[in-house]
Amino acid sequence: MNFEIPENLRMMVETVRRFVKQDLEPISQKVEDEDRIPDEIVQKMRELGLFGLAIPEEYGGLEIGALGECLVYEELGKTNACFRTRIGTNNGIGSQGILIDGDEKQKQKYLPKLASGEWIGVFALTEPEAGSDAANIQSTAELQGDHWIINGRKHFITNGDIANIATVMALTDKEKRARGGITAFVVEKDFPGFYVGTIERKMGMRGSHTCELIFDNCKVPRENVIGGEQMIGQGFKTAMRVLDKGRLTMGASSVGSAQKLLELSVEYAKQRVQFGKPIGQFQSIQNMLADMATQIYAARQMCYHAASLRDERGTALIKEASMVKLFCTEMANKVADMAVQIHGGMGYMKEMPIERFYRDLRLTRIYEGTSEIQRLIIARELLK
Numbered sequence: 248m249n250f251e252i253p254e255n256l257r258m259m260v261e262t263v264r265r266f267v268k269q270d271l272e273p274i275s276q277k278v279e280d281e282d283r284i285p286d287e288i289v290q291k292m293r294e295l296g297l298f299g300l301a302i303p304e305e306y307g308g309l310e311i312g313a314l315g316e317c318l319v320y321e322e323l324g325k326t327n328a329c330f331r332t333r334i335g336t337n338n339g340i341g342s343q344g345i346l347i348d349g350d351e352k353q354k355q356k357y358l359p360k361l362a363s364g365e366w367i368g369v370f371a372l373t374e375p376e377a378g379s380d381a382a383n384i385q386s387t388a389e390l391q392g393d394h395w396i397i398n399g400r401k402h403f404i405t406n407g408d409i410a411n412i413a414t415v416m417a418l419t420d421k422e423k424r425a426r427g428g429i430t431a432f433v434v435e436k437d438f439p440g441f442y443v444g445t446i447e448r449k450m451g452m453r454g455s456h457t458c459e460l461i462f463d464n465c466k467v468p469r470e471n472v473i474g475g476e477q478m479i480g481q482g483f484k485t486a487m488r489v490l491d492k493g494r495l496t497m498g499a500s501s502v503g504s505a506q507k508l509l510e511l512s513v514e515y516a517k518q519r520v521q522f523g524k525p526i527g528q529f530q531s532i533q534n535m536l537a538d539m540a541t542q543i544y545a546a547r548q549m550c551y552h553a554a555s556l557r558d559e560r561g562t563a564l565i566k567e568a569s570m571v572k573l574f575c576t577e578m579a580n581k582v583a584d585m586a587v588q589i590h591g592g593m594g595y596m597k598e599m600p601i602e603r604f605y606r607d608l609r610l611t612r613i614y615e616g617t618s619e620i621q622r623l624i625i626a627r628e629l630l631k
């Protein structure tokens with residue numbers, strides 16, 4: 248195992264680290280209060296190429312590889328989660344369907360716009376009756392002449408309100424469902440019958456919106472079936488492959504958040520005096536700091552290893568990607584809990600970012616596949 252980080256990635260990480268420190272951290276609370284990211288920050292993200300980390304150079308992206316992406320997401324994980332979420336769908340679930348299974352025309356048409364950040368791409372799989380049971384979607388697509396007509400409602404769609412295109416999974420054969428009955432489409436926001444519905448109120452993740460998308464006789468050209476006619480009925484597999492990809496970066500950003508929480512906790516433990524000495528001199532606090540650091544170390548190594556493996560093989564990892572998401576997100580939630588405990592009453596106050604990390608990290612155990620689904624996938628792979 249060799250985790251030598253190439254020079255170009257080191258430079259990229261340095262740039263992102265500086266961006267986080269100089270541009271993102273100072274406005275982290277403002278973004279939290281206003282529930283929106285300022286346009287000039289989005290523009291800087293575009294200039295840094297952050298929307299195209301996972302998109303090949305031939306389509307205008309940087310394609311820095313899985314390890315590179317993990318390193319960048321680790322840095323972004325150290326600040327307000329909405330920033331990584333803004334670039335996250337274009338690099339992950341909002342572009343990967345087109346990248347993995349799309350035809351050349353679709354790649355040429357959409358990927359450059361996603362890579363530059365001019366457009367936002369989202370992933371529309373989840374529905375009220377299809378969360379963990381993703382194959383239970385009810386949205387339908389029917390072929391009428393030169394168009395598919397999509398009807399249905401998707402919910403909990405990250406960045407749905409600012410989406411220019413959505414990868415939409417719909418039933419094209421109700422009997423076959425996950426095995427030949429679900430098709431993936433690229434739907435542009437200007438196609439007739441596409442609407443943004445309710446914007447949800449959430450526990451955290453402020454600055455990033457989670458929406459309902461409504462398809463009311465939405466007219467989608469035939470050529471917008473991802474991968475063309477031969478991919479009709481193959482959309483569930485496309486969706487699964489897309490989700491496999493994103494799980495590594497979710498793990499990496501959780502490692503970054505946990506690291507930031509550890510640093511804040513160490514600092515606080517050195518300064519906060521109780522019973523006449525800094526609380527860091529008490530063994531109960533030391534134990535928590537030691538556990539936090541140890542778990543972060545393990546999670547980071549796991550993340551880098553799986554990412555390197557993915558870069559080496561060039562194909563998706565299933566078992567390892569689920570292991571990384573499961574371990575890193577569960578770890579970060581434990582670390583957040585300990586960070587609140589070390590900070591005591593201050594950890595619960597909005598004056599410090601601890602409570603924000605605590606709320607935002609809670610989602611990582613749920614979205615893009617719950618911890619329970621990750622365990623199911625790992626076990627299935629073991630028992631195959």
Ligand code: COS
Pocket residue numbers: 340370372373378379380381382425426483484487488490491565614615616617620623624
């Ligand atoms: N890559 C490629 N194909 C896959 C795949 C993967 N990772 N996982 C499953 N498939 C294929 C299967 O091979 C099967 O096809 P064949 O019969 O031709 O082999 C088909 O897809 C159906 O798979 P399966 O039988 O496993 O479907 P299930 O309904 O049992 O569901 C789980 C599988 C639970 C893994 C799936 O529903 C899931 O991932 N749920 C979580 C969804 C999620 O993460 N949602 C988050 C919101 S979206 S951001």
